[in-house]
Amino acid sequence: GAVVSQxxxxxxxKSGTSVKIECRSLDFQATxxxxxxxxxxxxxxxxxxxxxxxxxxxxxxxxxxxxLINHASLTLSTLTVTSAxxxxxxxxxxxxxxxxxxxxxxxxxxxxxx
Amino acid sequence: GQNIDQPTxxxxxxxxxxxxxxxYQTSGFNGLFWYQQHAGEAPTFLSYNVLDGLEEKxxxxxxxxxxxxxxxxxxxxxxxKDSASYLCGGMDSNYQLIWGAGxxxxxxx
Numbered sequence: 064g065a066v067v068s069q070x071x072x073x074x075x076x077k078s079g080t081s082v083k084i085e086c087r088s089l090d091f092q093a094t095x096x097x098x099x100x101x102x103x104x105x106x107x108x109x110x111x112x113x114x115x116x117x118x119x120x121x122x123x124x125x126x127x128x129x130x131l132i133n134h135a136s137l138t139l140s141t142l143t144v145t146s147a148x149x150x151x152x153x154x155x156x157x158x159x160x161x162x163x164x165x166x167x168x169x170x171x172x173x174x175x176x177x
Numbered sequence: 178g179q180n181i182d183q184p185t186x187x188x189x190x191x192x193x194x195x196x197x198x199x200x201y202q203t204s205g206f207n208g209l210f211w212y213q214q215h216a217g218e219a220p221t222f223l224s225y226n227v228l229d230g231l232e233e234k235x236x237x238x239x240x241x242x243x244x245x246x247x248x249x250x251x252x253x254x255x256x257x258k259d260s261a262s263y264l265c266g267g268m269d270s271n272y273q274l275i276w277g278a279g280x281x282x283x284x285x286x
Contacts, residue, residue: 105278106278107220108276166274171217
């Protein structure tokens with residue numbers, strides 16, 4: 064089956080610093096990648112949708128200048144949390160689709176901002 | 178507006194059968210997904226229904242009624258490893274997934 068990787072799996076950073084999370088589709092070309100965040104005991108919240116070579120589409124309430132998304136190739140998308148604060152601590156998950164309906168999820172990145 | 182409703186938590190006994198219901202309201206409809214998510218892990222795909230009826234896949238089955246905006250996930254011969262959250266997601270006309278809050282399933286011996 065299709066495999067999506069995320070790196071890092073866990074990151075702890077200090078308040079005010081920036082953190083980059085990578086999402087890669089390992090064995091297929093991802094026409095679209097999605098970034099979600101998930102707080103404990105809550106469902107997935109879509110942050111943005113990105114298509115290769117174009118600007119990401121952000122959901123209402125998600126600051127595009129704070130959560131920078133770059134979808135540079137058909138196998139790689141990055142999410143950069145800029146000037147992170149403790150309230151940004153969350154589980155960030157990416158998913159990718161190859162143009163069909165199913166989304167393949169990465170293993171997630173747990174971000175802790177101290 | 179768009180909305181997905183599913184129970185917050187359910188409890189069942191090992192070896193038994195459990196049905197997790199989901200009702201949905203989406204702008205347009207391109208299918209209904211069920212995913213399983215263990216604590217601290219990413220969701221994994223279970224099923225996709227776009228036509229009415231029952232889709233069976235091993236111990237898991239998923240049902241869809243488009244006229245009622247209703248789906249259920251049926252788990253048979255429950256095992257302890259089935260303890261997880263089950264996410265219902267409806268795909269709207271823009272092919273965007275609208276997620277329910279998830280149903281936490283607790284399996285007791």
